[in-house]
Amino acid sequence: MQQQIIDDLHVKQQIEPAGELRFRIDFLKQYLLYSGMSGFVLGISGGQDSSLAGRLCQLAVEELRTETGNEYVFIALRLPYGEQKDEEDAQRSLNFIQPDKAYTVNIKPAVDAAVESFREATGLEMTDFNKGNQKAQERMTVHYRFANAFRVLVVGTDHAAEALPGFFTKYGDGGVDLTPLSGLTKEQGRALLKQLHAPERIYMKPPTADLLDEKPGQLDEDELGTSYQMMDGFLTGQSIPEDVANRIIHRYQVTEHKRRLPVTPFDTWWKK
């Protein structure tokens, strides 16, 4: 089962950072040319994943501009819910990425309106967890309004260590056009950032989805109950404690629907 998951998620036991960067930048360039669109858009949180994906996008469009003479663009979005506690990290990330364009959209009014509409309709208070998913989905809708307006593609930051537990919001941060980090473990992502000479704080920052009002900056590892080190170990074929491996496999299985297109009467994967 472990090997099957490793294969499904395209994880390599070891990577060679320079070659891996080239592979992923080339993918971005080739897919952009195929699509006929003019660039990429991505929300920048200040975390590891969007710092890496954002920098790869910027490098890809710079190379394409030189090679084709056409105006390709990378648009970075700051998408805080009100004031972001670690705004400093987000600014450090933008400084590292050096995006062609950067805009800020405060998602608070839209998210709060959705919470209020839900209350009016049902008489129920949306849970903080549910509201967290609303924040991720509001970021998705902002991405697509920019994608439509500027003829660019929406980039996602999903990678193997998030795909494994299905740790993303369906049609929120999971709702994107392409995912240049697919197949990477969290540690491999860190190695790519080091290779790109990112400031240490960016790749040493503890991962957080930062979706909850009640627990700002909650660590992913605290919510998941499993460390990224364990998930990376599982993904690179190391032997990890059996109870941890079983928990990981169970979570992978129950989140299968999140890694697939909507289920149709013709799908059989769920009948296994």
Ligand SMILES: Nc1ncnc2c1ncn2[C@@H]1O[C@H](COP(=O)(O)OP(=O)(O)OC[C@H]2O[C@@H]([n+]3cccc(C(=O)O)c3)[C@H](O)[C@@H]2O)[C@@H](O)[C@H]1O
């Ligand atoms: N078997 C099934 N087949 C098809 N669809 C199924 C299903 N079971 C549930 N569903 C649907 O899926 C929905 C649940 O999925 P979803 O809405 O995503 O909700 P859910 O997976 O419960 O929550 C999202 C998780 O991702 C985490 N997250 C989100 C965003 C960013 C990050 C980050 O790392 O930054 C992490 C977040 O902290 C939370 O733990 C259900 O309401 C239902 O509509």
Ligand SMILES: Nc1ncnc2c1ncn2[C@@H]1O[C@H](COP(=O)(O)OP(=O)(O)OP(=O)(O)O)[C@@H](O)[C@H]1O
């Ligand atoms: N405050 C925010 N502003 C802009 N984009 C955001 C914000 N929060 C989340 N996002 C988007 O949602 C994606 C998913 O969040 P996630 O936490 O998995 O990635 P990250 O913050 O880049 O890295 P890490 O997982 O290490 O925290 C981010 O990569 C980013 O594109």
Ligand SMILES: [Mg+2]
């Ligand atoms: Mg984060």
